[in-house]
Amino acid sequence: MAYFARLTPHQEIELINRDRQTVITLTNSHSSQQQAQSASYTTGPWLTPPTLWRDGDRVILRIESDTPLILHLQGQAIAPLDRLPPLPNADVIPLQRRADPAPMPPMEPMQPMEPMTMGNMTMNPMQMKMGNMELRMDNATPSPGSPASQAAQFCPQCGHKSQGGDRFCRACGQSLTT
Known part of the structure; x- marks a missing residue:
């Protein structure tokens, strides 16, 4: 009613x-x-x-x-x-x-998210390329002397940019070696 x-x-x-x-x-x-x-x-x-x-x-x-x-x-x-x-x-x-309002129909369950690709960025492992810059967030360690080892690296804890050869983050002290 x-x-x-x-x-x-x-x-x-x-x-x-x-x-x-x-x-x-x-x-x-x-x-x-x-x-x-x-x-x-x-x-x-x-x-x-x-x-x-x-x-x-x-x-x-x-x-x-x-x-x-x-x-x-x-x-x-x-x-x-x-x-x-x-x-x-x-x-x-x-x-x-x-008139009695019609009951709302039950919601359909959400589908799991599909892996995302956006331009040159992919997930698992996450990597992004823009022009001549590249950022990778995975467990792969580049071999010494390779272009990837000389590219800018970032602390996995705080995101601070590290210098080539740093073993610890200069901002938070997190170990940069795996």
């Missing part, structure tokens, strides 16, 4: 009962913004349509169900009450029945 009522020119309430859950949504709409506050309660199925009263600035909602629910609505706040307060001068706010 679903019901709707306009509380003020800019505020409305929507009540939805699905299975054992009751969802109450207050929505404030103005020309430049919209705010919504929702609360969910386990009530069981409703025994009668909900009743809504206005008493001055406060609005009281009563839902008759296996677990009766009485709420105080003020502004964007939704607060449960222990019992129905005296409402001698309260006006009943008419609720309009709405």
Whole structure:
């Protein structure tokens, strides 16, 4: 079951009962913004349509169900009450029945990510080439004297650029040899 009522020119309430859950949504709409506050309660199925009263600035909602629910609505706040307060001068706010909203279909599980290739960059081992610069992040150790051994190397711990022949990072002290 679903019901709707306009509380003020800019505020409305929507009540939805699905299975054992009751969802109450207050929505404030103005020309430049919209705010919504929702609360969910386990009530069981409703025994009668909900009743809504206005008493001055406060609005009281009563839902008759296996677990009766009485709420105080003020502004964007939704607060449960222990019992129905005296409402001698309260006006009943008419609720309009709405079609039950369709349940959301279940989400499809995500597929595992495929290995990525972006331009000259590949993963596993990660390597990147731009012009005459090359960066590799793998366990391969270039042989001494090869162009790769003379290329700029970086600390695997902090990323600081190392000098050729350094055995420890000058910034953090991490060992640069494998």
